[in-house]
Amino acid sequence: MNRKVTVLDYLEENYRSIAEKTAVSDESGEISWGELRNRSLALSEGILSRPDMEGRKIPIVIFMEKSIAHVISIYGCLYSGNFYVPVDINTPEDRLKSILSTLKDYRVLTDEKNLEHLKNIVDDKDILLIGELLSAVSEDSDFSATKKRLKLLTDFSLMYIIFTSGSTGTPKGVAVRHRSVMDYIESFMDEIGMEREDVCGNQTPFYADMSLKDLYMTLASGAELCIIPTRFFSFPLKLLQYMEEKRISYCMWVPTVYRIVAQFKALSKLRPSKLRTVCFSGETMPLSVFEYWRENYPDIDFWQLYGPSEITGSCSFYKVDNRRIYEDIIPIGKPYRNTGMILMDNEEIIPLSDTNRKGEICVYGSCLAAGYYNDDERTESSFSPLPGELGYKERMYHTGDLAYYDSEGNFVFAGRADYQIKHMGRRMEPGEIEAAAEALDDIDACCLIHNKEKDDLILYYIGGASAKDISNALRSRLPSYMLPNGYRQTETLPLLPNGKVNRKELDVIENEKGKEE
Amino acid sequence: MREELIKLLSSICPEVDFENEKALIDDAILDSHAVLSILAAISETYDVEFEADDVMPETLNDIDSICTLVQTLLDRKASSNG
Numbered sequence: 001m002n003r004k005v006t007v008l009d010y011l012e013e014n015y016r017s018i019a020e021k022t023a024v025s026d027e028s029g030e031i032s033w034g035e036l037r038n039r040s041l042a043l044s045e046g047i048l049s050r051p052d053m054e055g056r057k058i059p060i061v062i063f064m065e066k067s068i069a070h071v072i073s074i075y076g077c078l079y080s081g082n083f084y085v086p087v088d089i090n091t092p093e094d095r096l097k098s099i100l101s102t103l104k105d106y107r108v109l110t111d112e113k114n115l116e117h118l119k120n121i122v123d124d125k126d127i128l129l130i131g132e133l134l135s136a137v138s139e140d141s142d143f144s145a146t147k148k149r150l151k152l153l154t155d156f157s158l159m160y161i162i163f164t165s166g167s168t169g170t171p172k173g174v175a176v177r178h179r180s181v182m183d184y185i186e187s188f189m190d191e192i193g194m195e196r197e198d199v200c201g202n203q204t205p206f207y208a209d210m211s212l213k214d215l216y217m218t219l220a221s222g223a224e225l226c227i228i229p230t231r232f233f234s235f236p237l238k239l240l241q242y243m244e245e246k247r248i249s250y251c252m253w254v255p256t257v258y259r260i261v262a263q264f265k266a267l268s269k270l271r272p273s274k275l276r277t278v279c280f281s282g283e284t285m286p287l288s289v290f291e292y293w294r295e296n297y298p299d300i301d302f303w304q305l306y307g308p309s310e311i312t313g314s315c316s317f318y319k320v321d322n323r324r325i326y327e328d329i330i331p332i333g334k335p336y337r338n339t340g341m342i343l344m345d346n347e348e349i350i351p352l353s354d355t356n357r358k359g360e361i362c363v364y365g366s367c368l369a370a371g372y373y374n375d376d377e378r379t380e381s382s383f384s385p386l387p388g389e390l391g392y393k394e395r396m397y398h399t400g401d402l403a404y405y406d407s408e409g410n411f412v413f414a415g416r417a418d419y420q421i422k423h424m425g426r427r428m429e430p431g432e433i434e435a436a437a438e439a440l441d442d443i444d445a446c447c448l449i450h451n452k453e454k455d456d457l458i459l460y461y462i463g464g465a466s467a468k469d470i471s472n473a474l475r476s477r478l479p480s481y482m483l484p485n486g487y488r489q490t491e492t493l494p495l496l497p498n499g500k501v502n503r504k505e506l507d508v509i510e511n512e513k514g515k516e517e
Numbered sequence: 518m519r520e521e522l523i524k525l526l527s528s529i530c531p532e533v534d535f536e537n538e539k540a541l542i543d544d545a546i547l548d549s550h551a552v553l554s555i556l557a558a559i560s561e562t563y564d565v566e567f568e569a570d571d572v573m574p575e576t577l578n579d580i581d582s583i584c585t586l587v588q589t590l591l592d593r594k595a596s597s598n599g
Binding site: 230234238260265268490492 | 542545547548549550552553554556557558560561567568569570572573574
């Protein structure tokens with residue numbers, strides 16, 4: 001019986017075939033697939049032994065650092081038939097309260113170290129301690145409670161909820177089913193692939209959707225998930241040393257991290273020798289950063305992936321052509337099989353032949369999230385009926401991202417619909433101006449902010465270029481009304497926990513500045 | 518230079534006790550963004566450039582190490598100019 005119903009079936013398969021092989025490693029040690037499966041089952045038995053957990057499926061918040069214990073917590077929650085909610089331990093108190101109030105009925109799984117944080121926020125009776133639960137289960141347990149619960153699980157059961165920032169300030173809980181993650185696994189394995197011998201160097205935090213690749217592609221392939229200590233991402237050489245030591249062959253980081261390595265030219269000091277696959281997603285990859293990596297690794301595979309949390313991981317992929325010179329931007333490519341991805345210009349579907357015409361990316365298929373947890377209103381507004389010619393009673397997710405088709409039928413990212421700026425009476429996308437600037441050699445990263453007070457466009461940028469150079473170069477790429485009025489060279493841009501540029505923070509900085517001057 | 522550096526770093530991370538903390542990196546008192554902001558400020562104030570091996574946890578772990586690092590960078594600049 002090879003049929004897989006939930007992601008747990010992949011873990012059972014690894015338990016049967018590669019029990020001794022390393023599954024996950026972190027700074028403190030490693031755990032094999034067999035141990036991971038058994039510890040997770042024990043945790044599940046511990047959870048189900050609590051009288052208050054009988055006969056229900058509820059969200060379990062995982063509140064601990066990224067670690068082997070965190071991975072056990074994930075699979076323990078799943079074995080117990082519940083769904084997990086990974087949360088950043090540095091979440092501000094108000095935001096954490098807002099998340100918990102959205103979940104309504106929940107438990108919080110944590111460790112001794114993080115217990116203190118939760119005082120005054122979570123009721124004692126709602127806290128599960130991983131150490132206590134694991135020690136409560138005897139060595140020779142037959143896991144009968146778990147086995148009974150598993151019979152009630154289907155691929156349609158919720159698997160996790162990941163909270164993303166909402167534009168209104170209240171976080172939205174993207175609720176995702178087992179099926180969607182399994183669909184992502186199948187898509188990724190078909191097109192990009194990962195081998196059992198690979199060691200995947202994890203950067204993205206587990207509370208961000210981008211980490212699905214790391215967690216579940218290693219699960220599906222039997223590769224090793226190597227959790228890189230977060231602090232190394234400020235120290236490029238340290239990061240590269242760790243990669244070499246751990247024989248990391250596979251990286252799926254946000255562009256910001258690749259940029260830090262490029263900024264300090266760290267690969268000329270140490271070039272990790274096992275690396276064979278590099279994926280990037282989450283934001284646009286600056287071409288100068290990409291070129292730096294390609295120069296150092298001319299023969300490995302580079303992939304650009306694209307997709308918001310609501311479509312589970314990524315919905316499109318693009319293999320970078322190692323011989324091609326990219327003029328301005330690397331396309332986000334084409335959708336996976338079993339994923340529908342279209343461009344909508346208001347109510348109209350843009351045909352593939354209509355190249356360079358911008359529309360909103362809309363996605364449909366098994367990859368779609370179940371919706372925003374306990375928030376029908378925002379679910380309805382983002383997940384709408386698929387146009388009649390494409391399906392009957394199907395739903396489609398509006399990404400709010402703009403793109404156009406190139407001549408090869410690839411989607412090319414063209415900014416966010418909701419960052420639209422109205423400047424000198426014309427509507428424009430900061431993403432478009434940023435892409436033009438990032439195409440210049442001496443710009444590593446940038447962010448365009450609209451100074452509303454003065455109606456000025458201000459380009460914050462990292463890189464050696466002078467304002468005059470950029471301005472001259474942009475003149476040939478952009479209509480004059482889209483040219484920035486000011487340039488601010490900076491060594492860093494404020495970042496969100498997931499590594500993307502914190503546009504809001506920069507916006508506040510710039511608009512405060514505008515008032516002072 | 519020590520006092521000057523403490524003043525500069527405190528302007529970036531006002532909540533951190535640079536005078537007394539001995540494990541700014543090891544105890545995760547400075548996160549990634551703080552580290553990069555500090556490097557940026559040092560680079561600008563002293564007109565120095567960092568290479569990959571200057572940016573290590575042990576060179577930024579406490580104020581004395583940071584002083585040594587800045588001095589090294591200044592010496593390197595002086596010798597390359599001279």
